[in-house]
Amino acid sequence: MRSPEDLTVAFRSAGLKVTPQRQLLFRLLHDNTTHPTADALHHVASELMPGISLRTVYQTLTDLAEMGELQSIEVGSGSMRFDPNVSDHHHAVCDQCGAVHDVYVTHAPELHGLDSFSVSDAHIVYRGLCGLCSATGSHR
Amino acid sequence: MRSPEDLTVAFRSAGLKVTPQRQLLFRLLHDNTTHPTADALHHVASELMPGISLRTVYQTLTDLAEMGELQSIEVGSGSMRFDPNVSDHHHAVCDQCGAVHDVYVTHAPELHGLDSFSVSDAHIVYRGLCGLCSATGSHR
DNA sequence: TGCTAATTAGCAATCGATGCAGATAAGGTT
DNA sequence: AACCTTATCTGCATCGATTGCTAATTAGCA
Ligand SMILES: [Mn+2]
Ligand SMILES: [Mn+2]
Ligand SMILES: [Zn+2]
Ligand SMILES: [Zn+2]
Numbered sequence: 211m212r213s214p215e216d217l218t219v220a221f222r223s224a225g226l227k228v229t230p231q232r233q234l235l236f237r238l239l240h241d242n243t244t245h246p247t248a249d250a251l252h253h254v255a256s257e258l259m260p261g262i263s264l265r266t267v268y269q270t271l272t273d274l275a276e277m278g279e280l281q282s283i284e285v286g287s288g289s290m291r292f293d294p295n296v297s298d299h300h301h302a303v304c305d306q307c308g309a310v311h312d313v314y315v316t317h318a319p320e321l322h323g324l325d326s327f328s329v330s331d332a333h334i335v336y337r338g339l340c341g342l343c344s345a346t347g348s349h350r
Numbered sequence: 351m352r353s354p355e356d357l358t359v360a361f362r363s364a365g366l367k368v369t370p371q372r373q374l375l376f377r378l379l380h381d382n383t384t385h386p387t388a389d390a391l392h393h394v395a396s397e398l399m400p401g402i403s404l405r406t407v408y409q410t411l412t413d414l415a416e417m418g419e420l421q422s423i424e425v426g427s428g429s430m431r432f433d434p435n436v437s438d439h440h441h442a443v444c445d446q447c448g449a450v451h452d453v454y455v456t457h458a459p460e461l462h463g464l465d466s467f468s469v470s471d472a473h474i475v476y477r478g479l480c481g482l483c484s485a486t487g488s489h490r
Numbered sequence: 491t492g493c494t495a496a497t498t499a500g501c502a503a504t505c506g507a508t509g510c511a512g513a514t515a516a517g518g519t520t
Numbered sequence: 521a522a523c524c525t526t527a528t529c530t531g532c533a534t535c536g537a538t539t540g541c542t543a544a545t546t547a548g549c550a
Contacts, residue, residue: 227528229529232528262530288506315459315461320455324451336467337472367496369497409497430538
């Protein structure tokens with residue numbers, strides 16, 4: 211995802227308006243590696259801008275996704291997660307604390323036994339214990 | 351997942367009862383490769399046993415999953431899918447018709463750049479077009 | 491045949507997400 | 521700077537998938 215400044219320009223030239231709510235979300239998402247849910251994002255946004263609506267968070271996330279500035283991923287946590295990192299990568303989910311980490315796979319795994327299927331995308335979800343949780347053994 | 355006959359024995363020895371509803375679901379799930387949702391399963395079950403409750407389908411699916419007879423997978427279709435194939439495998443989802451196919455990957459892809467994460471499981475979801483849809487170009 | 495605990499069906503409730511509409515404000519125009 | 525058009529915001533209703541709850545039923549054993 212681009213910088214808040216770049217996004218401001220991009221939104222305006224796309225006919226979209228740049229509101230204080232959106233500027234806040236731009237800042238909160240930029241370089242954010244936590245893969246937040248809409249609700250998590252709304253929580254932290256609410257502390258900086260009391261009254262901001264969860265609906266607005268969803269709306270802005272949808273806009274950003276449609277512009278290709280972020281991707282929405284599904285890692286089995288029940289709710290969608292949003293990722294400003296739009297590079298081709300995968301994810302590791304901690305079964306203990308729920309943290310989602312970026313994973314880069316050297317070689318894309320090939321299909322075996324499905325000749326007629328033309329693959330356009332592949333996403334790997336690893337499950338296990340993150341460094342913190344496997345070390346201490348007691349997180350959340 | 352084991353045969354309906356084996357499941358009957360397994361359920362009884364686990365203190366669970368074997369009802370006509372469950373026997374029907376055992377049969378509908380055995381060797382089922384369609385990765386149905388609870389709702390899809392309920393639809394076909396309803397034709398053979400009018401009045402069977404969706405709640406009962408969910409309950410039986412939960413019981414089977416807890417017994418390790420099937421796994422529930424999440425492929426981004428919005429609802430959970432149930433798979434009587436409990437072997438270690440992955441899935442290919444058709445973006446056109448939504449069909450879910452089994453995929454067997456020869457070598458498990460290695461992690462890169464995440465030393466401290468101990469992986470216990472990995473699941474790959476491929477997206478693209480299935481044989482039928484890429485051939486005809488018009489399904490659903 | 492009886493007893494008792496498990497199951498069923500129906501309905502309420504929950505949760506994440508989206509639809510809707512009136513009030514508001516962004517931002518280009520005069 | 522005042523104005524106008526249109527997108528946006530918020531609150532609330534709605535929706536789909538799933539789970540909670542409970543009275544009535546039934547499986548399965550004694
Ligand atoms: Mn990521
Ligand atoms: Mn499968
Ligand atoms: Zn962890
Ligand atoms: Zn298809």
